[in-house]
Amino acid sequence: MDEQYKTTVDAQRAPVIEPGYTFGTVTEKISAIVLTRPASNGWFLGFGVAFMLTMMLLFAIGYLFLKGIGIWGVTIPIGWGFAIVNFVWWIGIGHAGTLISAILLLLRQSWRNSINRFAEAMTLFAVASAGIFPAIHVGRPWLAYWLFPYPNTMRVWPQFRSPLMWDVFAVSTYATISALFWFIGLVPDLATLRDRATHPAARLIYGALSLGWRGSARHWHRYETAYLLLAGLATPLVLSVHTVVSFDFAVGIVPGWHTTIFPPYFVAGAIYSGFAMVLMLAIPIRKIYGLEDFITERHLQNSAKVMLATGLIVAYGYGIEAFMGWYSGDRYDAFTIWNRLHGPYAVAYWSLLSCNIFIPQLLWVRKLRTSPVALFLVSFVILVGMWLERFIIVVVSLHRDFLTSSWGMYYPTRWDWMTYIGTIGMFLAAMFLFLRLLPAISIFEMRTLLPEAEVKAE
């Protein structure tokens, strides 16, 4: 790029990190949140509420184990209710974390350095929340391990031609790789905490977790290679995970599921909702912990732009679905679209269009992209919209299939809602703990952003 043009562009952009910081002050500021800052009443209140919701989740699951999935609203023909809606919603949210940490790393988008850590934590907790649903949805959850191929006395093996089996492998690989990526990224920062903690117990725990990291140049060399390779592996992985999730539907013959647009449109939707969640977390965190200098306007703007772009891909997906309903000439496909617009769940579909397509167009306005309050609200709307999208795919497709005699309606029960809201509580409780126990921003990667980190070869 032309040097002068680059300087002009850079001058107009908000910086990734406000000027005036040194290695020492960056370290100080981020590690102080964990090591010295006392937990505020607000933290206890937030964590307390989230913890109570987690208890509600356990209660709902406990009662489910006692009574069976009859306590939910699922019936025939709608055998996949909230559990699958929530599973897809949560796993989609997780995708933004991997996108930020892996794909943006490969694309050398250094602004990611200040948000990748908590975005990865978000991924882990979202995948954990997602993982609950298929496990409790199988009806006999104590046999959920039958999904894995292990030598057994029945002498049978799983059915590998089923997308549901692919999903087991995709999601468990995704959870493992995300956890490893997150932990490896944490190791140098854990060493920082080990060296800075004063309490003996904290030093012992951070010391053990840091694996004796000492920042040797040879270690960094291998570390960077491994980190880059992990990013390269996580990139196709994250695209495959939601693709495989979409196969759960697309391989079926139900009208509204059986389409080839699903994989790309699911992946875009996943990133869309994930960035919305990143913003909903980042905006309060930067405000409460005074991290506006590290998570700057630039990050908010860039995330908003990613949402705008992926939102348009999602809109394209809806458009193609409608077009194919007409173009295929298949009366069941055509009816699916008509039913979405005019059927008993039309309110949900119109809300979906508003939440996912119309309202997010506000992000074209620069003023709103840079306003944390506006972004927070738009992100909330998008998260609602993406949840509705999965509700429409799962429930609205199933409730009107080929035979009118097998039509039905789906009414979620209080247990459905308690389980869903409970996982939000669990997710938030984990986030609250994470903020207090581990550095929420990658300290060592922030150091590399400082001008003093630049080294000229002689």
Added chain:
Amino acid sequence: MKRDPVYGIMAEFASAQALVDAAKRTHEAGYQRIDAYSPFPIEGLAEEMGFHRNSVPLVVLIGGIVGGLTGYLMQYWMSAVDYPLNIGGKPPHSWPAFIVITFEMTILFAGVSAVLGMLALNGLPMPYHPVFNVPRFALASKDRFFLIVFSSDPKYDPAGTRNFMEGLAPRSISEVPS
């Protein structure tokens, strides 16, 4: 063999640039068993000390190949050899359906190899290391940069090496007990 009571001589620097320059000069002076410590990865630092390639990519490649083969052969053996089951009239060895899990297993094995391979090659976890005996070394994870010449270096001699390192204009010099 009796262990040398001194593990090495360590110099402290205040900037990344100073560390890179010092590492380069030390390496050029003929010292081979040296190491540098920094709070973040510095591009080119390991290369200045003569460390150009590492084996992590090879480990990952082997892990990926093993994972892919494991994934595919597992499905083949289970579905076509050990318990062939007719599902929807598809052949027992229906390879297109096996691709997804083969892919996931490739990524899983390669990713786990990247992490474990990197740790193993780095000799981690290693809770104790002589460099931690230097009190100021705690700053190596914050804002200071360190260079060490190990006493096992063939060119090492206590007075001469210390003299040489003082010539690198460090902020401080300390002897690392082993």
